[in-house]
Amino acid sequence: MDERTRLIRSATRRGGPRRAVNPPIERATTLLNERASDLRDSSLGPVYGIEGLGVHRALEDALKELEGATHVFLLPTGLAAVTVAAQAVLRPGDQALVTDAAYGPTRRFFERELKRWQVETAFYPAAGEASDILGRIQPATKLLHIESPGSVTFDMVDVPALASGAKTAGVVTLMDNTWAAGVLFKPLAHGVDLSVQALSKYVGGHSDVFLGSVATNDARLARRVANLIEDAGWYVSPDDCWLALRGLRTLHVRLTQHFENARKVAEWLEGQPEVAEVLWPGLGSSPHHALWSRDYVGACGLMGVVLKPGAPGRAEAALDALELFGLGYSWGGFESLATFEEPQLGRRLHQRPLPGPLLRLHVGLEAAGDLIADLRRGLDVYGGDGGHG
Numbered sequence: 001m002d003e004r005t006r007l008i009r010s011a012t013r014r015g016g017p018r019r020a021v022n023p024p025i026e027r028a029t030t031l032l033n034e035r036a037s038d039l040r041d042s043s044l045g046p047v048y049g050i051e052g053l054g055v056h057r058a059l060e061d062a063l064k065e066l067e068g069a070t071h072v073f074l075l076p077t078g079l080a081a082v083t084v085a086a087q088a089v090l091r092p093g094d095q096a097l098v099t100d101a102a103y104g105p106t107r108r109f110f111e112r113e114l115k116r117w118q119v120e121t122a123f124y125p126a127a128g129e130a131s132d133i134l135g136r137i138q139p140a141t142k143l144l145h146i147e148s149p150g151s152v153t154f155d156m157v158d159v160p161a162l163a164s165g166a167k168t169a170g171v172v173t174l175m176d177n178t179w180a181a182g183v184l185f186k187p188l189a190h191g192v193d194l195s196v197q198a199l200s201k202y203v204g205g206h207s208d209v210f211l212g213s214v215a216t217n218d219a220r221l222a223r224r225v226a227n228l229i230e231d232a233g234w235y236v237s238p239d240d241c242w243l244a245l246r247g248l249r250t251l252h253v254r255l256t257q258h259f260e261n262a263r264k265v266a267e268w269l270e271g272q273p274e275v276a277e278v279l280w281p282g283l284g285s286s287p288h289h290a291l292w293s294r295d296y297v298g299a300c301g302l303m304g305v306v307l308k309p310g311a312p313g314r315a316e317a318a319l320d321a322l323e324l325f326g327l328g329y330s331w332g333g334f335e336s337l338a339t340f341e342e343p344q345l346g347r348r349l350h351q352r353p354l355p356g357p358l359l360r361l362h363v364g365l366e367a368a369g370d371l372i373a374d375l376r377r378g379l380d381v382y383g384g385d386g387g388h389g
């Protein structure tokens with residue numbers, strides 16, 4: 001059956017004479033038992049609410065369908081999903097190879113927290129050739145972190161080549177697949193060991209829930225992730241699972257519309273005199289277009305826009321002129337958003353210089369024509385009163 005069917009079918013499975021379509025939200029720390037001998041009997045279901053109840057299992061099952069995974073774990077944020085997956089793999093003395101285009105807080109976790117645990121991190125170029133990246137593997141390297149397209153600059157790498165090379169070298173691959181939302185690219189089917197995403201973005205889809213997931217088909221890695229979750233005491237709220245499950249049912253139709261809108265906006269932006277470059281692999285002019293066409297079934301609404309050089313403060317003035325694009329972090333909800341991303345590039349070790357300011361757009365579900373008119377308003381302000389340098 002098609003994935004679009006499978007993601008909905010699990011809601012209508014028959015069980016009992018009559019029931020609600022969606023699972024009930026059960027809030028519980030304590031689970032009461034009939035008799036003392038049942039207290040420790042795990043065959044009766046979870047012993048303690050921290051293991052999660054029906055709605056947790058329903059979301060995990062739906063995500064198994066999406067990821068093509070035998071094991072799925074839920075974490076309270078996307079960031080926690082990345083950090084738990086990495087921690088489950090790494091030990092003191094190990095090295096991690098991490099993309100230079102890692103999501104900012106992921107980078108901070110490796111640089112600050114894992115360093116305290118004697119894990120060394122080396123950053124590889126975000127648009128590097130697979131052979132160059134694999135050539136950086138050392139005896140101590142135990143984890144290869146992938147984000148493709150990477151945060152902020154949307155650089156891509158050859159994931160299947162990296163996954164198979166890493167496997168040969170005995171290195172575990174962890175891919176942050178948030179941009180593809182589990183739909184547009186399938187990390188596990190392309191040989192990646194741990195597929196992670198921030199469900200806070202497209203799966204939730206409405207800018208109202210934090211949640212993350214770790215998916216794998218490797219029973220040994222699954223046990224390590226499960227142990228860490230249990231040992232560290234991670235838990236997610238049933239209300240949040242319920243929201244993510246609701247979002248998941250319409251994920252495909254929303255992404256189709258984000259893709260269509262983003263294509264219109266990206267193609268229009270590319271032709272504007274104030275724009276130097278549009279960073280979105282769905283564009284035929286993107287240096288990553290061939291890789292994207294080979295492995296992806298679509299693109300999401302998140303893209304970078306590099307402006308031509310302008311006078312100081314003009315990029316912020318352009319953002320201030322926007323009326324439909326909200327100014328704020330996160331993305332993947334129904335609404336369009338814009339941010340000014342250039343300051344983040346300062347942390348990078350391998351970043352090519354960009355000709356002008358870098359904006360990030362999330363193209364939402366509004367009508368593309370209205371979004372384009374709004375962006376024209378912003379670019380008029382950017383280019384106005386002598387902005388072109």
Ligand SMILES: *Cc1c(COP(=O)(O)O)cnc(C)c1O
Pocket residue numbers: 076077078079080082103147151176178179198199200201210211212330
């Ligand atoms: C937003 C994001 C995360 C973190 O998700 P949160 O739920 O906000 O913690 C991780 N990775 C990527 C690529 C993201 O864009």
